Amino acid sequence: MSRYSASEIESKWQAAWNEAEVFKAKRDDAKEKYYVLEMFPYPSGRIHMGHVRNYTMGDVVARYKGSCGFSVLHPMGWDAFGMPAENAAMAIGGHPKTWTYDNIATMREQMKPLGLSIDWSREFATCDPEYYGQQQSMFIDFLDKGLVYRKNAVVNWDPVDMTVLANEQVEAGRGWRSGALVERRELTQWFFKISDYSEELLDALDGLDNWPAKVRLMQENWIGKSRGLQFGFERTDGGETIDVYTTRPDTLNGASFVGISPDHPIAKQLETENAEIAAFVAECRKGGTTAEAIETAPKLGYDTGIKVKHPLNPDWELPVWIANFILMDYGTGAIFACPAHDQRDLDFCRKYDLPVKNAFFLQDDDTPVADQALVPAKTEAVRWVDHFAGLDVSTGDEAINTTVDFAENAGWGTGVTKFRLRDWGLSRQRYWGCPIPVVHCPNCGVVPEKKENLPIRLPDDVTFDKPGNPLDRHPTWRDCACPSCGTPAKRETDTMDTFVDSSWYYARFTAPDAKTPTDLAEASYWMNVDQYIGGIEHAILHLLYSRFFARAMNICGHLPDNAVEPFNALFTQGMVTHEIYQTRDDKDRPVYHLPEDVENGKLIATGETVEIIPSAKMSKSKKNVVDPVNIINAFGADTARWFVLSDSPPERDVEWTASGAEAAYKHLNRVWTISDKIDQMDESTIGKGDGDLLRAVHKAIKGITQDIESFGFNAAIAKLYGITAVLNKSKAGKAAQQEAIKILAQLMSPITPHLAEDIWAQQGGSGLITLAPWPIADEKLLIEDSVTMPIQINGKRRSELKIPADMSKEEIEKLVLTQDAVQKALAGGQPKKLIVVPGRIINVVV
RNA sequence: GCGGGCGUGGUGGAAUGGUAGACACACCAGACUUAAAAUCUGUUGGGCGUAUGCCCGUGGGGGUUCGAGUCCCCCCGCCCGCACCA
Numbered sequence: 045m046s047r048y049s050a051s052e053i054e055s056k057w058q059a060a061w062n063e064a065e066v067f068k069a070k071r072d073d074a075k076e077k078y079y080v081l082e083m084f085p086y087p088s089g090r091i092h093m094g095h096v097r098n099y100t101m102g103d104v105v106a107r108y109k110g111s112c113g114f115s116v117l118h119p120m121g122w123d124a125f126g127m128p129a130e131n132a133a134m135a136i137g138g139h140p141k142t143w144t145y146d147n148i149a150t151m152r153e154q155m156k157p158l159g160l161s162i163d164w165s166r167e168f169a170t171c172d173p174e175y176y177g178q179q180q181s182m183f184i185d186f187l188d189k190g191l192v193y194r195k196n197a198v199v200n201w202d203p204v205d206m207t208v209l210a211n212e213q214v215e216a217g218r219g220w221r222s223g224a225l226v227e228r229r230e231l232t233q234w235f236f237k238i239s240d241y242s243e244e245l246l247d248a249l250d251g252l253d254n255w256p257a258k259v260r261l262m263q264e265n266w267i268g269k270s271r272g273l274q275f276g277f278e279r280t281d282g283g284e285t286i287d288v289y290t291t292r293p294d295t296l297n298g299a300s301f302v303g304i305s306p307d308h309p310i311a312k313q314l315e316t317e318n319a320e321i322a323a324f325v326a327e328c329r330k331g332g333t334t335a336e337a338i339e340t341a342p343k344l345g346y347d348t349g350i351k352v353k354h355p356l357n358p359d360w361e362l363p364v365w366i367a368n369f370i371l372m373d374y375g376t377g378a379i380f381a382c383p384a385h386d387q388r389d390l391d392f393c394r395k396y397d398l399p400v401k402n403a404f405f406l407q408d409d410d411t412p413v414a415d416q417a418l419v420p421a422k423t424e425a426v427r428w429v430d431h432f433a434g435l436d437v438s439t440g441d442e443a444i445n446t447t448v449d450f451a452e453n454a455g456w457g458t459g460v461t462k463f464r465l466r467d468w469g470l471s472r473q474r475y476w477g478c479p480i481p482v483v484h485c486p487n488c489g490v491v492p493e494k495k496e497n498l499p500i501r502l503p504d505d506v507t508f509d510k511p512g513n514p515l516d517r518h519p520t521w522r523d524c525a526c527p528s529c530g531t532p533a534k535r536e537t538d539t540m541d542t543f544v545d546s547s548w549y550y551a552r553f554t555a556p557d558a559k560t561p562t563d564l565a566e567a568s569y570w571m572n573v574d575q576y577i578g579g580i581e582h583a584i585l586h587l588l589y590s591r592f593f594a595r596a597m598n599i600c601g602h603l604p605d606n607a608v609e610p611f612n613a614l615f616t617q618g619m620v621t622h623e624i625y626q627t628r629d630d631k632d633r634p635v636y637h638l639p640e641d642v643e644n645g646k647l648i649a650t651g652e653t654v655e656i657i658p659s660a661k662m663s664k665s666k667k668n669v670v671d672p673v674n675i676i677n678a679f680g681a682d683t684a685r686w687f688v689l690s691d692s693p694p695e696r697d698v699e700w701t702a703s704g705a706e707a708a709y710k711h712l713n714r715v716w717t718i719s720d721k722i723d724q725m726d727e728s729t730i731g732k733g734d735g736d737l738l739r740a741v742h743k744a745i746k747g748i749t750q751d752i753e754s755f756g757f758n759a760a761i762a763k764l765y766g767i768t769a770v771l772n773k774s775k776a777g778k779a780a781q782q783e784a785i786k787i788l789a790q791l792m793s794p795i796t797p798h799l800a801e802d803i804w805a806q807q808g809g810s811g812l813i814t815l816a817p818w819p820i821a822d823e824k825l826l827i828e829d830s831v832t833m834p835i836q837i838n839g840k841r842r843s844e845l846k847i848p849a850d851m852s853k854e855e856i857e858k859l860v861l862t863q864d865a866v867q868k869a870l871a872g873g874q875p876k877k878l879i880v881v882p883g884r885i886i887n888v889v890v
Numbered sequence: 891g892c893g894g895g896c897g898u899g900g901u902g903g904a905a906u907g908g909u910a911g912a913c914a915c916a917c918c919a920g921a922c923u924u925a926a927a928a929u930c931u932g933u934u935g936g937g938c939g940u941a942u943g944c945c946c947g948u949g950g951g952g953g954u955u956c957g958a959g960u961c962c963c964c965c966c967g968c969c970c971g972c973a974c975c976a
Contacts, residue, residue, distance in 0.1 A: 086976050126976060199974070210974040258894055262971075265893050335972050339891040369891085373973090388891075465973090472974065542976070580970065583894080588973095659902090661969095691902050691914070697969090699902055703915055711914090714929095759904075762913035834909040839957045841909050879956055885908040889956050 048716035050680020054798040058159055066814055067161045069117040071569050078114035079570050080106045081550055083578030083586075084121045087147035087169070088128060091154045093620035093662060093700055094579075096672045097688040100795075101617055101757065102577050103160045104689070107794040108752050110161065111818035117570050119553040120155075120162045122148050122169035125176075125477045126542045127210060133508040140476040141504065144171055154673055158681045159797055161814070166556045170545035175552065176478040177499025178561040179544065183481055184492045185600040191237050194490065197469050198307070200333050201229035205511040208473040214332040221511070228307075228329040233471035234480060234538070238592045242267050242463035245591055254613030256695075259583045266584045268464025273448050274376070275457030277302050277352035280361060286310065286352060289375035289462060293451065294443035295382035298401045300393050302352050302364045303345075303379050307372035310364075314348060321346060321366070328368040335371065343392050344368040355456045367392060373466050468589060470541040475506055475514045477539030485526035485533040494527045500535070513537055546586055547593035550576075550610055551603060561602045571607035580616040587614070615755055618697040620688065622668040624657035636667035639702065640674070659699045670700050679709040682796035686712065689757040689795060711765065712799055715788070718772055719803040722781045731777025739825045740770045741784045746821040748791045757795070764792060782807050790819050835860060836887040837869045845886065856880050860888065 061067065071077075082102035085095055099120075106118040122144075129140035148169055168175050186192045200209040204222035208231070213220045238245075246267045249260045273293035276285035286302060304311055306328035315322045324346040331337050346366045354360035362380070369388060370379055381389035383400045393400055444459075451457030471480065479500045481493040493500055503521045506514035515521060515537040526533040548561070554570040555563035578586075594610040597603040625637040627647070637647060637654060646653055662669045675684045687708040692698040744767040751760035771784050786807050793800035793813050804813035828849050833856075835843040843865035847856060857880055860866055866875075869890050877889035 083976095088976090123976070127974090128976085208974075211972095212975040214974095262894050266972085268893095333974080336891075339972095341891095469974075474974090541974070543973095546976085579976095580895080581976085582971095584971065585973065586976085693903080696896085696903085701902080701915070704902075707915065710929095717929095758902095758913085762904075765913055832909095836909080836957070839908095839955095844909075877956055879908090881908065885957085887908080887956050 048713045048799075050682060050712075050798070051677075053802045054157065054159060054681055057798045057801040058156070060801070060812065061159075061161075061814065064812065064815075066812065067116075067118065067163050068165060069119070069163045069570075070115060071566065072115045073569070075113070075115040077117065077570055078106075078109040078575075079117040079554075079573045080109065080575045081119065081553070081573045081577070083576070083582060084123050084546070084549060085151065086123045086126060086128070087144055087151055089147045089150065091151050091672055093670055093672055093688065095155070096158065096684055097620050097694075097698065098577060098579075098617055099155070099158065099160055100685045100688055101615070101694055101755075102575075103158075103162075103685075103797075104752065104757060104794040105575050105577075106161045107797060107814065108818065110814070111790070111793070111816065113817065116161070117553070118160075118162055119166040119556075120160075120164065121167055121549055121553065122151075122171075123542065123546050123549070124148065124169040124171040125539075125545055127212075127474065127476070129476045130474060130508060139504070139506075140508075141171070141502075144169070144476075157676050158672075158685065161797075166553050168552065168556050170478075170542070170549065171476075173499040173501050174557075175549075176545070178552070178558075179478050179540070179548070180481040180493070180498050180500060181495055182548070182561050182597065182600065182602060183540075184495060185602070186236070186596055187482075187492050189596075189599055191596050191599070192234055192470075193237065194232055194234055195467075196230045197233045197235070198228045198230055198333050199233075199473075201227045202511075203227055207511040207513075211332060211334050214334075214337075217331040217337070225330050226332055227326075228331075228333055231471075231473075233469050235467040235469050236592065236596070238468045238589070239463060239465050241592055241595060242269070242465045244595070245465075245588065246463075248591070248609055251609065252611075252614070255611075256614065256616055259580070259587065259614060259616065262583045263588055266465065266588065269461060270464070271444055271448075271459060271461050272375075273444070273451055273457045274460045275355060275451060277355070277362070277364075277380070278358075279364075280351045280353060283350065284310070286364065286378050287376045288378050288380055289460065290380065291444065292382070292385070293447040293457070295385050296354075296356060296380065296447070298382040298384045299354060299362055299380045300383050300389065300398050300401060301381050302362050303367040303370050303381055303392075304348075304364065305370040305372040305377040306366055306368060308366075308370075308377045310348075310350075311366050314366075321348065324366065328366070338371060339369060341368060343388075343395055345392060345396050347396075355451075363398075365396075374464060375462060468541075468543075468592070470544055471538040472541055473513045473516075473537075474539055475502065475508075477542060478545060479515075480536045480538050480540055482536045483524055483526055483533045484536065485529065485531055487531050488526055488528045491526055491528045491533075497527070515539075543586060543589050544593075547589045548597060550590070551594070551597065551607070561597070564601075564604055567602075567607060568604045571603065572609065573611045575613045575615065576611040577615045577617060579619070583616065587611070615694070617694050618692065619661045620700050621659040621697050622662050622670060622700045623659050624666045624668045625654040626657055627652055627654055636665075638667050639670055659697075661697075662700070675705060679705060680712075680798070682712055682799045683709040686761065686796055690761040691758065693758050694755050711768070712796060714772070715768055715792070715803070716799065718768070719785050719789075719806055722778065722785050723806055725778040725781065727778050729777065731780060732775050734776045734780035737770065737774045737776040737780050737784050740767060741787050742821045742825040744791060745787060745819050746826060749818070749821070752794065760791075761795070764788070764795075767791075787819050789813060790816060831883055833884070833886055835863060835865065836885060837865065838889055839887060842866075842869070849883075851882075853880050853882055856882065856886065860886050 080102050082098050106116050110116045124144050129144050132143045133140050170176060200214050202209050202219035202222055202224055204224035205219060209219055209226060214226050217226055218224060219226055246264060246269055249263055252260060270291050272289050272291040274287060274289045276287050278285055306325045311325055315325045328344055331341060348364045348366060350364040351361045352364055354362055383390040383393035384402045448459035452459060479502060481498060481500045483491045483493060485491050503518055506518060522534045522537060524533055524535050550573050551562050551567060555566040590610055594603055595608050598608050622639060625642045626634045629635050641648055642654055672684060683705060687705045688698060690708060691704055744763050747763050748760045767788060771788060774781060785803060786809055789800040789803040790813060797814060801813050830846055831849045832844050832846045834841050835845055843863055857878055866888055875888045875890055879887040
């Protein structure tokens, strides 16, 4: 009798897999390929339970597909550029490069004991010059194809530190270090022309059947296709017409004022002429650049004194206001406000005492509108435009079409389609990113670097003792010769958004050592990613950028036509959460405690009772973290893998509990013990119930296979518990039990591969279980002779009926009526309705 | 503010529109033990009832349906994203 020793068997089998190179992805044109990819990690320093869950899910799919005979690609890399490395350099000294590569080394060593079926030979980090050099090469290709351009855009500016801030570095409108009020400032920046692909990125969503519907919907709303009316308001002072775009032209009769963004050209012009307006616009520009900050800021307005004529009635003049809630990035940066039917406009008009006019009815006053904007279903009658009367304005469609036609016929407006999607700004005024490979030449202007000079490497000799981009103050790095005319010139010091790095890494994994961004032969074989797995937080930006990038790479010849849409299937997994343990200090401030320091609701060290706050995402600041390394040391990787998949559906959050992890460990012990027991059995003992055991096992094969295919890992585990209990109680003979435990090991092998290998070896399985073909359920063993159907009376379960599985609907109907419970309910009468769904349910309506 | 999602026992959760609570945790009871641990077995949504059984129950309110946790509408609460966090 031996004992289950996770550490022993796990290192043993990991060594065996390495020896046999079983996870090395091999391009084999005779085999169908399967590419499974989990979103690669940022090397923050240590792995966390979220990583364990994410990579275990991918590993289950990879191992399962491998057993099904696919040639599997399952790689791993590092999303290694980004702010935290620079922050660390500022906070603790050192260099972002050292910090990043040290973290990668640590995390790789923490990840390997998990026994993931990863082809480590393909590993790379996005901060490797071999990677970002290829990215620079593609940037030049994109430039050549007109997919990149420069324009002005606003950034968060910290006026004290004199530096650009990321949104994350703006806290309540102030710079996180200086505390200064942040301002919006314009800079010339590089942009990808993703907006040219709005329509295509939208239409292609229809083909992504294996993406979650919610992600497709979020992308659809983000791209934001809308049909509306564009028209100009003529100014009474003869100034330039103010163009407005509206998706609700039917509300034009309720116009109260015309509003322009503080960043609108007219506002900018007025700013230079009028000190009061300049002060107002400056006030509007305070605060961060996020849509959230702008749209939730208290509403501010300024009457410019400009008047415009209403297009339906030239005698009706509307004032032009500058309003802080109008975004320059959407539409034309100018709107007309209809306060009666738009809550935001109404709030603004109430604040500044502007008129509120009902657009859909004849009354000219605002009596029906108090503080709640109204949206009627149909118009009654409308001033000046009989044409608009009786319109269905509930959805906007009929209203838009009718009003657009009207405006086009009258010649003062045009129907246009607009997208909310903006071009992707990729310039970052930071050091730790991929340098943008262009040169600013006094003669030639902006010139791309020559490809033979790539990669443009980041210089190592930089300091982080003051805020700002160290590349800007580096004594020599900027200096170079113009690639075109040879004149002394300056390099671009902006680096690329890290989303660029993560927009094509999946393609690079197909040929990580290629001297070009990709190798078309390899990409043709391995692309697309068959299953992509990651967090829902990437639903829009990362996934949309990657979809754009694949198209752009295709245009430049870096991806084949089969890889324009890079991810065939997407799964968004939930987080790992944990309770939070908190006490209070003498000033009543919360003090958080690590789970390992708490037992039975008390601090182990002092016995003090802790307050338990419901489970939340694991975070260092709340200390509700469990280190996977500790769990692996205590219970082994198989236990950790089993538990993160067991308790919740993969798309939902899972709560880590110590008792749950222990239960998982106990269960794996039990399986081990059962295997040992079977191994010790006497061959000659006559067993009974062999057939029942094998029927149960084959039912499990079918169910678990379906569960794995559909990401029902928790359901698969519930069935594994079930079949283990059946096997444990079975009195079957050794041969049947041995067959059963071998199949159980195979069904467990994607989840707990080490334990599965060990059982397989003990029971005399041939070769590695990892390489054994996935078991197939014997359909003959799945057929049931009889079925038990519930009988409902008026939709409530009252009885049940055990009948042969092949009984016809008519026979069942007759039989049902003879049942006691039914007879009682009918009280001699006839049922109003009798519903029989064979194999499912019977409902008698009386 | 806008977009998306979630809400089921003491807890995590299960349930192609078809027996609500699978599986697991926790609790309780029992077996084994001098005892404990470990292990094994059993009970466990609430209420009424000796019992066959009956009533209630999936955040709240309404609707569709023979039948709703599931579909539709409204409301409440929580979570995620909002373009320079990764």
